[in-house]
Amino acid sequence: ETGVTQSPTHLIKTRGQQVTLRCSSQSGHNTVSWYQQALGQGPQFIFQYYREEENGRGNFPPRFSGLQFPNYSSELNVNALELDDSALYLCASSFRDRERGGYTFGSGTRLTVV
């Protein structure tokens, strides 16, 4: 089985710019979630997508948005970047049914906002 792949691995952006991060889910998984991990902290839930619709959202402003495609790949878009958006962004895929196991995480995209 394939894992979760994210691109790019590293990115440097300027404050105020927009960024798009990409994720390919593990084969067979139908749900994708995005997490933000600041240095030294645990990952924080941004949102989850199922059947191409947002299925739940954490405490993040609307400038964080996403898409899920029919092949279950996903994008995370962040507009009007702020310095505090600098973090590791993690994509995780899973089955929607909780009984069917855990999440598979990608290695993340390291975003630096300067």
Next chain:
Amino acid sequence: DAKTTQPNSMESNEEEPVHLPCNHSTISGTDYIHWYRQLPSQGPEYVIHGLTSNVNNRMASLAIAEDRKSSTLILHRATLRDAAVYYCILRVSGTASKLTFGTGTRLQVTL
């Protein structure tokens, strides 16, 4: 959000068993207990999960208390590659069964 409590850090000698505790006193009857670990510069890695019964897989064992208010992740023989931050998380019911990460337990393994 359902909360878990873990020690900040633990140490183990290589090839010794390691018991990583987790308290989740506010767990509800339908919450699954998940464990993940995160090595430096990598995303979290799924380790094991359970609901009520103890679970074993190739990576570890999960012992769940009878009242489900606590659980223990057991690594049977720690290796240097097991040095990581271990997160105990409740996967709660609802439309978005998100994972709420705490600060985890940093496991150090020494020779």
